[in-house]
Amino acid sequence: MTDRSSSLRLTATDLARIAVFAALIAALGLAGTLYPLGGQVPITAQTLGVMLAGAILGAYGGALSVITFTVLVAAGLPLLSGGRGGLHWVIAAPTSGYLIGWSFGAFVIGWLAWRFRPWRRSAAAGMALFLLINLIGGVGVVYAIGIPVHIWRVDSGTLAVIQAIGSFLPGDLLKAVVASVVAYQVHRAIPGLAGGSNE
Amino acid sequence: MIEVERVTQRFGDRVILRDVTVTLAEPRIGVIGSNGSGKSTFARLLNGLVKPSEGRVTVDGFDTRREGGKVRRKVGFIFTDPDNQIVMPTVAEDVAFSLRRLKLSPDEARDRVAEALERFGLAGHADHPAHLLSGGQKQLLALASVLAAQPETIVCDEPTTLLDLRNTRRVGTLLSQLPQRVVLVTHDLDLLDEYDRVLVFDEGSLIIDDKPAPAVAAYRTLMASP
Amino acid sequence: MAAGGVSPGGPLGAYVPGTSLLHRCPPGPKLLGLLVALTLAIRWPEYVAVPAVALFALARVPPRMALAQLRPLWLFLAVAFGFQVLAAGLGTAIEVVGGILLAVALASLVTLTTRVSAMLDALVVAARPLRRLGIDPDRVALLFALAIRSIPLITEIVRNVREAQCARGAGNNPIALAIPTMIRTLRAADALGEALIARGIDD
Numbered sequence: 001m002t003d004r005s006s007s008l009r010l011t012a013t014d015l016a017r018i019a020v021f022a023a024l025i026a027a028l029g030l031a032g033t034l035y036p037l038g039g040q041v042p043i044t045a046q047t048l049g050v051m052l053a054g055a056i057l058g059a060y061g062g063a064l065s066v067i068t069f070t071v072l073v074a075a076g077l078p079l080l081s082g083g084r085g086g087l088h089w090v091i092a093a094p095t096s097g098y099l100i101g102w103s104f105g106a107f108v109i110g111w112l113a114w115r116f117r118p119w120r121r122s123a124a125a126g127m128a129l130f131l132l133i134n135l136i137g138g139v140g141v142v143y144a145i146g147i148p149v150h151i152w153r154v155d156s157g158t159l160a161v162i163q164a165i166g167s168f169l170p171g172d173l174l175k176a177v178v179a180s181v182v183a184y185q186v187h188r189a190i191p192g193l194a195g196g197s198n199e
Numbered sequence: 200m201i202e203v204e205r206v207t208q209r210f211g212d213r214v215i216l217r218d219v220t221v222t223l224a225e226p227r228i229g230v231i232g233s234n235g236s237g238k239s240t241f242a243r244l245l246n247g248l249v250k251p252s253e254g255r256v257t258v259d260g261f262d263t264r265r266e267g268g269k270v271r272r273k274v275g276f277i278f279t280d281p282d283n284q285i286v287m288p289t290v291a292e293d294v295a296f297s298l299r300r301l302k303l304s305p306d307e308a309r310d311r312v313a314e315a316l317e318r319f320g321l322a323g324h325a326d327h328p329a330h331l332l333s334g335g336q337k338q339l340l341a342l343a344s345v346l347a348a349q350p351e352t353i354v355c356d357e358p359t360t361l362l363d364l365r366n367t368r369r370v371g372t373l374l375s376q377l378p379q380r381v382v383l384v385t386h387d388l389d390l391l392d393e394y395d396r397v398l399v400f401d402e403g404s405l406i407i408d409d410k411p412a413p414a415v416a417a418y419r420t421l422m423a424s425p
Numbered sequence: 426m427a428a429g430g431v432s433p434g435g436p437l438g439a440y441v442p443g444t445s446l447l448h449r450c451p452p453g454p455k456l457l458g459l460l461v462a463l464t465l466a467i468r469w470p471e472y473v474a475v476p477a478v479a480l481f482a483l484a485r486v487p488p489r490m491a492l493a494q495l496r497p498l499w500l501f502l503a504v505a506f507g508f509q510v511l512a513a514g515l516g517t518a519i520e521v522v523g524g525i526l527l528a529v530a531l532a533s534l535v536t537l538t539t540r541v542s543a544m545l546d547a548l549v550v551a552a553r554p555l556r557r558l559g560i561d562p563d564r565v566a567l568l569f570a571l572a573i574r575s576i577p578l579i580t581e582i583v584r585n586v587r588e589a590q591c592a593r594g595a596g597n598n599p600i601a602l603a604i605p606t607m608i609r610t611l612r613a614a615d616a617l618g619e620a621l622i623a624r625g626i627d628d
């Protein structure tokens with residue numbers, strides 16, 4: 001990441017950040033369930049971690065941390081929200097496409113964020129830009145991979161869309177908003193973030 | 200021997216250490232000073248975690264700027280919070296991690312790990328997840344891991360600040376018995392009684408360099424004045 | 426740690442200890458077998474279903490454990506089943522839901538009979554050819570181990586921030602939770618990175 005021209009060799013700092021963000025995505029699935037909107041609907045913060053991985057670590061670091069997380073789940077660790085884990089969730093479930101999509105989503109978010117640098121703008125403009133980026137990567141890209149797989153597995157476009165809207169979309173929209181505010185604030189609070197990797 | 204020559208350390212335009220020159224040759228050296236006085240920055244200079252903005256630091260002649268790898272083989276480092284220092288999931292793996300650069304045979308490595316765990320009373324925990332150890336045990340694991348690599352010096356940055364009295368004593372005693380040179384940054388002034396030398400930092404300057412008794416007394420006076 | 430070796434006594438996850446043929450089979454062949462079975466199951470599910478059940482019996486995975494893997498899917502499958510009955514009839518509904526169950530069951534069988542560490546080691550071995558692209562398999566193994574190590578560390582941060590914000594009455598405000606969590610997570614990452622440097626990982 002630091003020196004992409006010669007090889008993909010990751011420095012200790014890169015490794016630590018990627019590992020810690022993979023762990024953050026896991027921790028948000030384990031301990032990050034929120035009950036906003038009057039406490040009716042539980043929302044796990046796992047995809048919030050995915051969006052933030054891209055927005056904070058950039059394209060390569062973000063994608064690698066989500067890939068690391070995905071590999072740990074595939075290897076059998078119960079790190080998906082609700083304590084789910086195992087190869088079946090990564091490659092065989094009707095929702096596996098979304099999970100695979102997370103890595104690409106994080107990459108796109110990181111790429112767009114480093115391309116347009118929302119943290120250099122005023123709060124309102126920067127957060128709005130981050131929101132757009134998170135929606136493109138965290139919802140657009142993830143659903144672009146997740147929905148076709150979903151449709152194929154349940155053999156119905158209507159059903160897939162109903163299930164996606166019923167179970168993921170409201171939470172994902174809310175998380176895109178949260179991720180935008182948080183990403184903007186964190187980049188402002190720690191100016192060095194955008195300077196290291198990915199530049 | 201560690202030589203710090205005319206080191207000034209800046210972060211941005213803030214001066215954190217001001218023109219520090221000192222040669223560390225004694226087996227037991229204490230470092231004290233109030234919060235923010237620059238002790239951690241000084242400690243980090245000694246193994247190249249921080250590179251001096253001006254001046255130079257050498258360990259047995261190796262410059263921390265150019266030969267960080269050689270320096271870090273000679274100088275081990277213990278952090279305040281062992282949670283951040285344990286890098287592997289289980290106790291034995293964390294010790295084994297220190298040995299990777301020594302290129303030992305698997306048998307040799309296993310023996311070394313067992314020996315290190317035995318020495319620090321962790322033999323029964325070899326395959327336990329490291330995060331389930333108590334705070335004191337975690338700091339002992341950090342010591343076991345760093346010492347397994349057999350450095351010549353270990354620099355400890357407030358290793359007992361997060362520990363209770365019993366564990367503070369235990370770590371203090373272990374440090375005092377090591378064959379290695381020890382540079383101990385601490386607020387537990389009692390631990391320094393038998394040390395050879397104590398450095399006192401204040402606002403980025405090395406203001407006192409003396410035997411423990413006079414250095415600690417001068418430090419207490421300094422802290423008592425308004 | 427040489428290439429691989431991610432926690433010998435480490436976390437079990439969904440693994441069910443045992444000594445069956447499937448347990449003793451190395452992960453590589455098992456994964457290849459899974460790939461073949463999944464491909465066949467797409468075209469001829471009815472012919473794969475019976476051997477799949479036989480494999481579960483062979484592996485002696487308690488049915489309770491096998492079903493536990495499927496439980497989070499029940500609501501999802503019930504909706505799919507109901508929808509397909511109405512939209513396309515019972516036959517299609519059974520076909521669709523059966524197909525999903527079969528694929529999930531086959532893949533879960535690999536997870537149920539393979540240790541997390543064995544699976545990760547197999548991946549690290551599989552990553553060896555990537556050396557030519559500059560990807561060091563040792564670093565891949567290290568990355569997995571670091572991530573596993575970091576999970577309790579970061580879970581603790583998430584919990585602590587939550588408790589602190591609850592005490593201030595902001596326990597369910599996602600932004601009030603996420604910003605301090607993020608800052609502390611980054612600080613933990615820096616500390617971990619420093620520890621790795623101090624222990625010679627970059628030298």
Ligand SMILES: Nc1ncnc2c1ncn2[C@@H]1O[C@H](COP(=O)(O)OP(=O)(O)O)[C@@H](O)[C@H]1O
Nearest residue numbers: 210211215232233234235236237238239240241
């Ligand atoms: N990496 C850094 N960047 C900016 N400021 C730093 C950094 N490290 C330390 N400082 C500042 O340097 C001063 C001295 O810090 P430190 O060496 O940690 O002192 P001590 O260990 O004696 O408390 C503090 O004011 C601290 O904020």
Ligand SMILES: [Mg+2]
Nearest residue numbers: 238239356357
């Ligand atoms: Mg300090």
